[in-house]
Amino acid sequence: MSEHPADEPAPRETGGARVQKLFRTTAFKLSLAYLAIFALCAFLALGYVAWNARSVLDDQIVSTIDAEINGLSEQYNAGGLRRLITVVERRSREPGASLYLVTTAGGDHVVGNVGYVPAAVLANPGQTETRYGRSDSDTEPHRAIVRVFTLPGGFRLLVGRDVEERDRLRAVIGRAFGTSLGAVMLLGVIGGWLAASRVLRRVDAMTQTTRAIMAGDLDGRLSISGNGDELDRLASSLNQMLERIGELMRGMREVSDNIAHDLKTPLTRLRNRADEALRRAATPDALRAGLEAVIEESDGLIRVFNALLMIARLEAGSAREIMVPLDLGAAVREVGELYEALAEDQGLVLDVRAGDGLIIAGNRELIGQALANLIDNALKYGAEATEARIAIEAWRAGDRVRLAVSDCGPGIPEAEHGRVLDRFTRLEDARSRPGFGLGLSLVNAVVRLHQGTLQLSDNAPGLRVEITFPAQASAAPAGSDEAAEPGRQSREVLSRVP
Numbered sequence: 001m002s003e004h005p006a007d008e009p010a011p012r013e014t015g016g017a018r019v020q021k022l023f024r025t026t027a028f029k030l031s032l033a034y035l036a037i038f039a040l041c042a043f044l045a046l047g048y049v050a051w052n053a054r055s056v057l058d059d060q061i062v063s064t065i066d067a068e069i070n071g072l073s074e075q076y077n078a079g080g081l082r083r084l085i086t087v088v089e090r091r092s093r094e095p096g097a098s099l100y101l102v103t104t105a106g107g108d109h110v111v112g113n114v115g116y117v118p119a120a121v122l123a124n125p126g127q128t129e130t131r132y133g134r135s136d137s138d139t140e141p142h143r144a145i146v147r148v149f150t151l152p153g154g155f156r157l158l159v160g161r162d163v164e165e166r167d168r169l170r171a172v173i174g175r176a177f178g179t180s181l182g183a184v185m186l187l188g189v190i191g192g193w194l195a196a197s198r199v200l201r202r203v204d205a206m207t208q209t210t211r212a213i214m215a216g217d218l219d220g221r222l223s224i225s226g227n228g229d230e231l232d233r234l235a236s237s238l239n240q241m242l243e244r245i246g247e248l249m250r251g252m253r254e255v256s257d258n259i260a261h262d263l264k265t266p267l268t269r270l271r272n273r274a275d276e277a278l279r280r281a282a283t284p285d286a287l288r289a290g291l292e293a294v295i296e297e298s299d300g301l302i303r304v305f306n307a308l309l310m311i312a313r314l315e316a317g318s319a320r321e322i323m324v325p326l327d328l329g330a331a332v333r334e335v336g337e338l339y340e341a342l343a344e345d346q347g348l349v350l351d352v353r354a355g356d357g358l359i360i361a362g363n364r365e366l367i368g369q370a371l372a373n374l375i376d377n378a379l380k381y382g383a384e385a386t387e388a389r390i391a392i393e394a395w396r397a398g399d400r401v402r403l404a405v406s407d408c409g410p411g412i413p414e415a416e417h418g419r420v421l422d423r424f425t426r427l428e429d430a431r432s433r434p435g436f437g438l439g440l441s442l443v444n445a446v447v448r449l450h451q452g453t454l455q456l457s458d459n460a461p462g463l464r465v466e467i468t469f470p471a472q473a474s475a476a477p478a479g480s481d482e483a484a485e486p487g488r489q490s491r492e493v494l495s496r497v498p
Helices: 015-023 026-092 119-123 164-214 230-262 264-280 284-316 328-345 364-382 439-449 486-494
Strands: 098-103 109-112 126-132 142-150 156-162 324-327 349-354 359-362 389-397 400-406 453-458 463-470
Touching: 026 098, 026 109, 026 142, 026 156, 026 164, 119 142, 119 156, 142 164, 164 230, 264 284, 324 328, 328 349, 328 359, 328 364, 328 389, 328 400, 359 364, 359 463, 364 389, 364 400, 364 439, 364 463, 439 453, 439 463
Parallel strands: 349 389
Antiparallel strands: 098 109, 098 156, 126 142, 142 156, 324 359, 389 400, 400 463, 453 463
């Protein structure tokens, strides 16, 4: 047994439980996944920018060093070592990031703005990145890209450029990267929290509604925000399902009430006839006649219950698997032939107009039963009409096949068109006629099983019933049971529903 029945309120959640519930939501997990992907992309993008920025700055530094070297080379070629030393001394006193140093072969300082550089750097001509000091007393670490040349007489020339600006830019990019990544993570978590909270509120609202429905409030429906998102679509589908379930439940209650009311009279009449036969039948023939009347009344009740069972089966869709390609025109002509003689006996003209090649996916017996019910109603209510004519038409309209049965009887008021399709519904002027009000209900169930539509309209005078079926491309196989046994179909049609 459930610990929390549907008719009891759900236990109140604590703050910690609600937070855990929020963390477990799909929206929050998706937000975290998107956040991780975005953070990775941002990390790669900023890393690529930082790497490119360093490469560009290194190239600029090397280009500046090359330009310095070209200028010093011209000075050396023009005036020799003395001219070179004079130029280096002058440039060393100028502000900037350029570095110059001239040393002897033994590493003694001659001129320049570099106070200290590792001996290994001076001993190996070429370009390198190294630490240096601006003066002999400078202990603060500095780094530079330098190029070393060996001059005649063993002198060493060092030309370089400080990379402090490059390192400062790198630090700025690093701080920006950390700050932006932290902001993205924070905003992502907040956004995921808000998105998950919104989804969780809507899911909780749906849960409360479903609990109310399980508790017996069958009129409850899930709320729709109106923004057309996936939760709205789910809520709309569930509301349609609930509406259909509600219709079935209302139909079940109505059927139960109608059975209790409408079958009470024939059951009472059945009992009275049996009682009268027992009390008044003085001869075997009179008793036999009374029993025959009881049997006839019982057969009528059996037909009612058979009709109810058939309608229930059709509404459940249990006969959908026996659908085959069916020529509706041929079926209409066969049923028309069965009723032609009966219509003539009642003084009615049965006009059948059915085209060829009207192929639908259907069941011949059910289609014949529905058409027989419509013709029965037309014969029942059209016999007293001024124009004694019943028209049956079948034609194709685009991708649909239409079937219409029209009579010239009293018709049905437009306000009652929807109600007469319900079971056991009989209008006031029809209560004096035989029947139980199940004929049109069965027709409607057959039409819905075949994915068709049924429409009632005024025939001025009389009633026009028009049915629309989806058309098919091919006819039924010539050797199939549906096409080869019209006698079986005729027998089924003749067992009419009251």
